[in-house]
Amino acid sequence: MNIKRVLISHGLLTPPKDTTPPPPITNFVAVAEQGSGIVDLSWTNPTDADFEGVKIQRSTGGYVASPNEGTTVYDGVGESYTDEDIVSGTTYYYRAFPYDKAGNFNQLSSQQVSATPVLSDDPSGSAGNANLIAGDMTAGYFGTVSAGEFIDGDTLASEVGLTAGTSQHSNTDWLKFSSEGKPIFSPLKPVRYSLSWDDINAVDLVYGNKTVVIDGLTYKVRLWQGAETNPSNSNETYEGAVGSEWNSLMLPIHTNAPSSWLRGYGYSTEDWGINFTDNDLITHRDAGEGASTLCQEVWGSDANERVRRGWWGVADMDSISSSTTVYGASWRPVLELVQ
Numbered sequence: 554m555n556i557k558r559v560l561i562s563h564g565l566l567t568p569p570k571d572t573t574p575p576p577p578i579t580n581f582v583a584v585a586e587q588g589s590g591i592v593d594l595s596w597t598n599p600t601d602a603d604f605e606g607v608k609i610q611r612s613t614g615g616y617v618a619s620p621n622e623g624t625t626v627y628d629g630v631g632e633s634y635t636d637e638d639i640v641s642g643t644t645y646y647y648r649a650f651p652y653d654k655a656g657n658f659n660q661l662s663s664q665q666v667s668a669t670p671v672l673s674d675d676p677s678g679s680a681g682n683a684n685l686i687a688g689d690m691t692a693g694y695f696g697t698v699s700a701g702e703f704i705d706g707d708t709l710a711s712e713v714g715l716t717a718g719t720s721q722h723s724n725t726d727w728l729k730f731s732s733e734g735k736p737i738f739s740p741l742k743p744v745r746y747s748l749s750w751d752d753i754n755a756v757d758l759v760y761g762n763k764t765v766v767i768d769g770l771t772y773k774v775r776l777w778q779g780a781e782t783n784p785s786n787s788n789e790t791y792e793g794a795v796g797s798e799w800n801s802l803m804l805p806i807h808t809n810a811p812s813s814w815l816r817g818y819g820y821s822t823e824d825w826g827i828n829f830t831d832n833d834l835i836t837h838r839d840a841g842e843g844a845s846t847l848c849q850e851v852w853g854s855d856a857n858e859r860v861r862r863g864w865w866g867v868a869d870m871d872s873i874s875s876s877t878t879v880y881g882a883s884w885r886p887v888l889e890l891v892q
Contacts, residue, residue: 706744718748779848843883
């Protein structure tokens with residue numbers, strides 16, 4: 554007969570205190586999902602009968618030494634956790650502390666992992682680079698995207714019902730920008746020419762009222778904003794262009810940035826070091842058809858005149874009658890991601 558066990562069972566003797574912690578967890582892994590800005594944690598719990606749970610402590614200053622330090626991100630009996638409460642680019646240190654019913658914690662240092670999650674500039678999954686190569690999300694540049702990866706000019710025109718004008722450069726690359734926090738796309742070269750502003754407006758493609766779906770994502774289809782205001786400030790010194798979407802995005806990618814502009818445009822812009830030429834963009838009359846991109850805005854006080862950009866170079870700004878159809882006028886659409 555075990556006298557100690559009998560005495561304990563009758564409440565005449567206090568059982569010895571459990572001071573032995575459970576075994577450590579194993580297979581502890583932290584994975585920072587590319588571009589998503591989150592960390593996936595996974596592990597295998599011990600099979601000890603006295604196992605009660607695992608507590609995971611997080612820190613940005615290195616691994617904690619005890620279960621009472623840092624931030625508790627998980628406490629339970631599961632074997633995975635997704636940490637979404639993070640700051641992009643910060644390294645997070647996770648240490649696990651399995652514990653038993655008596656509150657004993659296993660504090661072996663082998664139960665620790667780290668990860669540095671980075672949130673993409675464009676986490677939407679849209680075509681092209683997910684991170685900017687120049688500028689910022691207010692005005693920035695991701696790079697070029699092939700028509701095969703995104704959409705070609707003829708397919709786009711067909712889907713939005715634009716038949717006016719003459720097709721060209723249907724398979725040109727697309728420029729991927731950020732504008733006011735949103736990814737936008739515009740073709741490197743104009744994809745239709747010899748059409749009027751009225752032709753484009755007739756199928757509701759000026760202000761983004763019509764959309765198109767590409768690879769499951771929805772985009773507004775619109776024209777460039779070629780002036781800072783609508784109506785524009787129309788004068789020969791180009792003040793009306795300063796601060797416009799066109800100036801903020803198309804000029805910094807040009808080889809003449811920041812200040813070597815034609816026709817007396819005397820303002821400096823950012824220089825993103827991309828170095829496209831007027832021939833690359835077809836923004837000079839000598840570069841090809843459609844060097845003058847039709848834009849949204851009314852030109853000054855004349856409601857029949859519309860802003861156009863390009864003709865004597867990418868910085869050029871002038872007007873064209875909304876009903877005029879000439880070989881120099883072009884459709885260079887902007888596709889703005891709907892978020």
